[in-house]
Amino acid sequence: MSAPRKVLVTTRLFDDAAAEYLAEHGCVVVPSGLPGDALDADIPDATLSALLEGVEGWIVGMRAVTREILAAHPDLKVIARRGVGYERVDVASAKALGRVVTIAAGANDDAVADHTLAMILALLRRLKESDRAIAAGNWRVLSGYDLTGKTVGLVGLGRIGKAVARRLHGFGTKVLVATRTPDPDFPFVDYVPLDDLIAQSDIISIHAPLTSETRHMIGADALAAMKPHALVINTSRGGLVDDRALLAALEAGRIGGAGLDVFEAEADAAMLPVAAALAARPDVVATAHASGSSAEALARGNLISAQCVVAALDGTDFPPGCLIADGR
Numbered sequence: 001m002s003a004p005r006k007v008l009v010t011t012r013l014f015d016d017a018a019a020e021y022l023a024e025h026g027c028v029v030v031p032s033g034l035p036g037d038a039l040d041a042d043i044p045d046a047t048l049s050a051l052l053e054g055v056e057g058w059i060v061g062m063r064a065v066t067r068e069i070l071a072a073h074p075d076l077k078v079i080a081r082r083g084v085g086y087e088r089v090d091v092a093s094a095k096a097l098g099r100v101v102t103i104a105a106g107a108n109d110d111a112v113a114d115h116t117l118a119m120i121l122a123l124l125r126r127l128k129e130s131d132r133a134i135a136a137g138n139w140r141v142l143s144g145y146d147l148t149g150k151t152v153g154l155v156g157l158g159r160i161g162k163a164v165a166r167r168l169h170g171f172g173t174k175v176l177v178a179t180r181t182p183d184p185d186f187p188f189v190d191y192v193p194l195d196d197l198i199a200q201s202d203i204i205s206i207h208a209p210l211t212s213e214t215r216h217m218i219g220a221d222a223l224a225a226m227k228p229h230a231l232v233i234n235t236s237r238g239g240l241v242d243d244r245a246l247l248a249a250l251e252a253g254r255i256g257g258a259g260l261d262v263f264e265a266e267a268d269a270a271m272l273p274v275a276a277a278l279a280a281r282p283d284v285v286a287t288a289h290a291s292g293s294s295a296e297a298l299a300r301g302n303l304i305s306a307q308c309v310v311a312a313l314d315g316t317d318f319p320p321g322c323l324i325a326d327g328r
């Protein structure tokens, strides 16, 4: 009998079902040693190198996967991202070195779409302000706004953008979309150029990947062109929005508010004070990269990642959801 294949798991909240799947398919989990919900982003290179010794598959969270790491570990055949965003994985180098990079496509569409709607509704109904007022003994009725009838602009209409659009349709909103790859068969939406979307939307929600092209796509110019009451929602990636420019726009009363699940500070500690200043505002609802983290989404993502690793190591067909990350 051949020795079990070693699979390093550094993503947080990996579960027994996914670990059992790996065991049933001749793999043994190498634990990261991190506490269950700790992020793998900051594992030092030397620690990671030791963990990757003899490892063939790696289920990764937000840790950067660099050419250096890949080149130093020739046994490593497959890197499975337990989510869908893979801007921190050097996919071109992986490909050049003959490694497979996969994502768990669709695992967290509903979670992120629900979270997006929760942020929109929380801002419109002023939940943070009301909650804070009551907790401070200030019993006030704060009037909010309807979502029905509003114009919502979605930047990016992939898996998650579509899940958001379906929900918005149920609320009776007009949905504008600016996306790189329009889907002519998808109902409910009107495609417009990004500038028109920015000028016409009451709520702007971003569902595009972070690339060199999309970095700071919502910056000072876009913020200046928005309606004065516009809400900006970012559940995609820190860096799509220029957080400094957003803070300045909110401080100047230029826009109505923001819902932020992701921050530039996640990749740049120097931006932590900006993130803190944003999160402290009454017109901002903030979560710490939690939109994809429902129990159901995590379980799906864990299992899909395990399936991706096994299929890549066995050379069998990838199951549904398991996609090769092959550039944007």
Ligand SMILES: NC(=O)c1ccc[n+]([C@@H]2O[C@H](COP(=O)([O-])OP(=O)(O)OC[C@H]3O[C@@H](n4cnc5c(N)ncnc54)[C@H](O)[C@@H]3O)[C@@H](O)[C@H]2O)c1
Pocket: 083, 084, 085, 086, 106, 108, 112, 155, 156, 157, 158, 159, 160, 161, 178, 179, 180, 181, 182, 207, 208, 209, 210, 213, 214, 235, 236, 237, 261, 262, 289, 290, 291, 292, 293
């Ligand atoms: N916060 C979280 O926990 C969380 C969870 C899941 C996904 N995400 C983020 O959400 C993003 C979207 O995920 P998805 O599964 O819908 O991805 P997807 O690949 O299915 O869709 C991305 C969409 O963005 C569009 N796009 C690409 N470049 C564009 C550009 N320059 N301008 C406009 N549109 C552009 C594409 O055409 C596509 O429609 C991911 O890249 C990831 O960063 C975040």
Ligand SMILES: O=C(O)[C@H](O)COP(=O)(O)O
Pocket: 011, 060, 061, 062, 081, 082, 083, 084, 085, 086, 108, 292, 301
């Ligand atoms: O890219 C994603 O899907 C999200 O960032 C969530 O990733 P995670 O499941 O590894 O937390």
